[in-house]
Amino acid sequence: MIHATALTKTFTTGKRTVEAVRGLDLHVAAGEIVGFLGPNGAGKSTSLRMFTTLLKPTSGTATVAGYDLVAEPAEVRRRIGYVPQGNTVAPIAQVGEELELQARLYGMSRAEARDRVAETLRALDLTGVEARPAAALSGGQRRRVDLAMGLLHNPRLLFLDEPTTGLDPQSRANLWDHVRRLRDREGVTVFLTTHYLDEADALCDRILIIDHGRVVTEGTPADLKAELGPSATLDDVFLHVTGRELRESTAA
């Protein structure tokens, strides 16, 4: 689903040059839930923005959902779903109208869009929120609306950027259930970033840890922990491979 080779991204602002991603190699198979972890400024968001066609790589090659990221970005966009950090609906916007617009931008007729919106809201326990402004929803509901935005067109590959930040434990657990269901029932491949290592441990089949723009380790949560010792946690693994030094976010 994702194949990246020697992918780099460099930002230049005035005289300052930042190499946010420095030769990223990674492969994600169909049907996997992959956690993409790293400290602030490690290159996670920049990589995600490249995979979702929001940023052009400086060098290297990548195919996403079977299409070349640079040569065929429109084909990639048709096949991926993306739930960015933060919300994707303005507080005063009506949830149903925003979802219908999103569906129509993927080529659905008005009738198809309405049906698909209703179906997606039902699947995410959101029935009845269509006529409400986003500001009237709870944090968990708003995040599920964001997830609905990314799922309306039945993507085979879903990118989630810190999907549960700011949610209470119940809402987080509920979102995890929905993500698992997507993979188990519909075979959707999920590529997610998170700072919650318990979330990555509970949800992901495989973990990639990125630091200084490169993947520094990868494996199943169980294998990564086992490498460090019988009582190791994913936090221990993370600190072991990325160090304890505090990081400033330097990438875009």
Add this chain to the structure above:
Amino acid sequence: MTALILARHYLRATYRSKLSVLFSAIQPIMFLVLFGPLFARSGVGSWDVLVPGLLVQLTLMSAGLAGFGIFIDQRFGVLERLRVTPAGRTALLLGRVLRDVVVLLVQAALLLAIGFVLGLRAPLAGLLLGLALLVVLAIGLASLSYAIALVMPDELFPPVASTAVVPLMLLSGALLPMSLAPPWLDVLSRLTPFRYVVEALRAFFAGSYGGAAVAWGMLAGLAFLVIGVALGTRVFHRENA
């Protein structure tokens, strides 16, 4: 087609906040009602001189400040969400611009209706040609407004845009014809495209459709449209826009 889908969506949202449509037209309407009667008795000109100027003022205040609207979408991740859909970047811009044009036409119809009540008389062909020229200007102006809003720091665009509108409006001769201006002000005024549009509109409202004023006005409007849409599209295609 995608631009039409987006325009329809934005118009639905605009329809829910009808008062904002009225409020962005309130300044030209106040000039029309409170300044118009004085102007009509001043000997400088009549309603067919003032109303075209106020229509350009309206366009500056409505389409020219359209960029305000994109801040919310940018801040709440809506723009980023739309940029990952198959919608073309140009369509993302034109959808908004089309909404702005429809809103402007509604506001212009209101201004003209009040103008007619107060004493404006103009031929139908002149009115329609005038509105067509306003649409051309509004497309360029709104596109440019979005482009500037996207490249300028959030806190800077509102004061800069609302301040820029005032000299542009005064230099266009919207309130008083530039034939009254001293030479330096006349030269300065000729450097802005809005003066030519105002003069073309005045010619249309006077029933003149083929003179130099019309030609210059159309040329200025079209040039503004090409430059505005080209810059707007370029910015919408940029990374991180």
